[in-house]
Amino acid sequence: MIIRDFVETDWPAVEAIVAQVVAAGDTFPYDPAWPAKVLREVWVEAPPGRTVVAMDGDQVLGTAKMGPNRPGPGRYVSTASFMVAADARGRGVGRALAEDALAWARTQGYAAMQFNAVAESNEVAVRLYRRLGFAVIGTVPESFAHPQRGRVGLHVMHRFL
Template sequence: MRIRDYTPADWAQVWPIVEDVIVAQETFPYDPAWPAEVAREVWVERPPGRTVVAEEDGTVLGTAKMGANRPGPGAHVATASFMVSAAARGRGVGRALCEDALDWARRQGFAAMQFNAVVETNTAAVELYRRLGFTVLGTVPESFAHPTLGRVGLHVMHRPL
């Protein structure tokens, strides 16, 4: 598996991953009614942010986006988001994407990385982030409408770089 910068030609393989994740409504607070064009505008970061894909033998297994968490006085803290295809989950793709984002953020001079809205029931992601040094700073209760579990919390997670 290799992680590389996203190119516009990748959208044909990235969109099905993004669509599956947002339609499931289990891990991202994105509108499942978004057409591909809107999702692309939200997902693909403009410089100085970065979007990447994890691929193997020409098949995109996952994608990540990263950049400053906030502008101005908050621009020294990075953020990132990750999506992995259902077929590639459990193979280390999410970990590789997160490690790549952390390395990128360090190289860019960010002081920390913060995730603003990790769905607390997304236990695979929460545990991965903890193993990579993130801590849960707090949980906003009942702020995510899970399709089967009802309203669940969103963690704010942070780690210094």
């Protein structure tokens, strides 16, 4: 598996992953009714951000986006989001994407990374982020409508770089 910068010809494969994850409604606070154009605008980061793909040969296994969490005085903290194709889960794709995002943030001079909205029900992601040194610094209660569990909290997770 290699991780490389997103190029425009990756969009059809990335769009399929993003649409699949958003349609499931159990991990990302994105609106499943958003058209493809909006999904692209939300997912593909403009500089100084970055969007990447995890590849196995010519197959896109997953994607990540990263950049500043806030502009101006808040620009010293980065953020990132990750999506993995359903048939690629359990193969270390999410971990590889997260490690790549952390390395990128360090090289860009960020002091920390923060995830703003990790569904507490997304136990696989929460476990991974904890193993990578993130801590839950707060939880917004009952702020995510999980399709099976009802309203669950959204964690804010942080780590220094």
